[in-house]
Amino acid sequence: MSPSSVTTPEESLETRLCALLTTAVQKISPSSMLHPALERPRQSAHGDFASPIALQLAKGLRRSPREVATQLIEALPSSTLVERVELAGPGFINIFLTAQARQEVVHEILRRGSLFGSSQKGAGRRVQVEFVSSNPTGPLHVGHGRGAAYGASVANLLGKAGYQVHREYYVNDAGRQMDILTVSTWLRALQQSGKLKSLPFPGNGYQGDYVETMAREAAQRFSDLVICEEPLLSALGLPQTNDLIAFPTEQEELHMDALIAAAKELLGPTYRALHRFVLTEQLADCRQDLEEFGVVFDEWFSEQSLFDSGAVALVVSRLEEAGYLYTEKGARWFRSSAFGDEKDRVVQRENGLYTYFASDIAYHVDKFERGYDLIVDIWGADHHGYIPRVRAALKALGYDDSRLSVPLVQFVSLFRQGEKAQMSTRKGQFITLRELRTEVGRDAARLFYILRKSDQHLDFDLDLATSQSQDNPVYYIQYAHARIQRVLERWGGDPAQLENSALHPLIHEEETRILQILYAYPALLEQAAGDFAPHLVAFYLRDLSAEFHAYYNRVPFLEGESIQVQARMALLSAIGTVLRDGLSLLGVSAPDRM
Incomplete structure (x- = not known):
């Protein structure tokens, strides 16, 4: 190698190595406008840096990439940075650094501080990361905590890589679960007032202490919330009785539907006000919980807004105009199987109501229309079946679904003294994220949640998380x-x-x-x-x-x-x-x- 040109110590190591490669390129191809790029091999045996510049030059020089790489290595100036250079594979140039060059990383770290490790890989590219997005029907539990810790860390890493990151929480405020929470709160208010005597609280209602608390506050806020039991029994088509009415387990869902309809009929405008109240209460609790966990979102996107704006109806109409919908037994089906899904999916039920899938399509269309270069949906592992149907809808509507990535987050099991803790959202027997933070601390919770790949089941050892040992x-x-x-x-x-x-x-x-x-x-x-x-x-x-x-x-x-x-x-x-x-x-x- 020939003598190197002088470089200033302020230049980064990568810049100085690229300058050496540029000198070599100019020697064998003076008219070339190519700028050498460096990659960091994942295996140390492949060097500290590798460059594909020979592969890029080969076509214009009408030579094989390996021949070009050999010439570049011979033309490379000598440097105190480079211990040796090797030809690898189809024409890669692997660069091995000297001890002196590796020592310079200390100066680079001290000079750049928290900017060390930053890159421009995503420079100029916008990415949306949507995560957590749990139904606002109760406190966040430890399963949500893993999605929060993982999503926030992924967003931070993408920001470190130069992407412009938008963190988003999708609020499921338009579905049946919010109606169930609203009715659960109402029924608890009736019980607390002594008005509910013969009608038992439904087994599929939300039963946590937080529902009791909301019920007391709601009864104070809405003067017409508490009614006598008789009109409710009448609306349900049930006889008045002094005995407790029993409902078979297999009829729980039908009973809940009837309760929702009765509540809307009997409460009128107060039902919507109560619905807004419980939604606001749970979202406020969720936001505070996440902020205390160090997770902050740029936007909380409302599912209901997609219905209010007509976005859901519009995407269904677009699918129909494209010939991808058909009607069967009164329901409208999307031909998702034509785009790789295992079967077709309903977008509008026979009663005219749109499905969750329809609003999911509208939400993803909205994401694409906002112009993100990369869209990252972080979902629970139980939602893996939704991925092909969402991709199918995007393809049918003409969007490039390769811009969508969907990492999955597996379930979490908590262990204390070797025993597994049980969780259930509706029964109120879950361990909340807030309780976990209280027990092990925010730092331990954040780190323990990401100690395994997100798609692997996580056993969270509470005893280890609170220990002061090298095993923690x-x-x-x-x-x-x-x-x-x-x-x-x-x-x-x-x-x-x-x-x-x-x-x-x-x-x-x-x-x-x-x-x-x-x-x-x-x-x-x-x-x-x-x-x-x-x-x-x-x-x-x-x-x-x-x-x-x-x-x-x-x-x-x-x-x-x-x-x-x-x-x-x-x-x-x-x-x-x-x-x-x-x-x-x-x-x-x-x-x-x-």
Whole structure:
């Protein structure tokens, strides 16, 4: 390799390597306008960087990519950054860095701070991430918490990768479940007033304490809410009796439908007011709960707005005009099987009411019309069957469904002292997200939720989450950060001086391993963002913390010559910066003291 040109130390490592490649390109193809790009291989055996520039040049030069790559390697200027260069595969150029180059990652981290690891992969691209979106029919439970922690971390990673991220919660405020919650609240108010004697509370109603609380508040707010039992029994077509009326379990749904219809008839405008009241109460509780969990949304999108604006009727009309609807037994069906779904789907029932699927189509059309380059729907694993039908509708309407990604979040099981806790939303026997935070803390909850791939079942060990041991990853990682801050305090020097520290003393075995891990951080973040895999960040932070703790136990940081001490303080400061950044992406704090 020929001698390199002079570069300024402010230039990033990637910029300087690209400059070397550009020089080589100009030597073998002076007229080329191609700008070399660098990739970070996922396997260390493939080098620290790889470039596909030879594959891009080959066609214009009318040579094989491997031949072009060989010429580029020969023309590459020598540099203190590059230990060796290898030809790989069909024509990739793999670059292996020197120890000095890897040491420079410390300066880069200290110089860029929380911007280290950021990329422009998504620059100029808008992405919408929709997550949680649970029915506003009760407090968020621990299952919702996993979706919240996962979705927020994915959104943070995409932002780190340069995307313009819009975080959205889809409010299911137009469906039957809200009617059931409204009726449940009304019936509890009647019970509390002593008016409901012979009619039992329905087994499929919402039965948590929060319903009792809303019922008391609603009775105070709406003067005409509480009525005598007789009109209700009459509306239900039931005889007046002093005995408790029993309903077979198989008739629960029909009974609930009748109760909803009776409530609307007897309460009139008050029913809508009560419906708005319970919706507002539950949304406010949900918003506060999520904010306390460190999850904030840019928009809370109302399903009802799609009906009010006519968007649902419009998409159904568009499907019909395109010839993809047919009528059978009074219902209107979408030919989703023609687009890869396992069977056709109903969009409008025989009673004229649109299905949930119809509003789902309208919502996704709205997303596409807002112009997002990437749409990420984070759904519970029980919704996996909805993916092909939504894609089918988008294809039928002429949209590119490749812009839609749907990561699935599996269920969560809580374990305390080896015993599994049970959850049920309607029965009110669930463990809420708020209760979980109270028991284990926000940090432990956020990290534990993403310790496994989202599509894998998660067993949440409450005892481990509250333990102070190296087996508890949140404690282990936070303790590493706190230890670093304590050492820097004992050193007592000026942190601003560390950015220009000489780093050549960093040759200890532990230091070399830590440098390699720090160097891999940007590639790790890019992979985690591209794969929607925040668990990779958690694993990385745990590995980095493990190396630091081993380093802490074996190396006397504050002993030796001042140049060596300062180099080590620079390294520790860089480790602390990366730990803080990684934890922040996962919604976890980085305490200075523990």
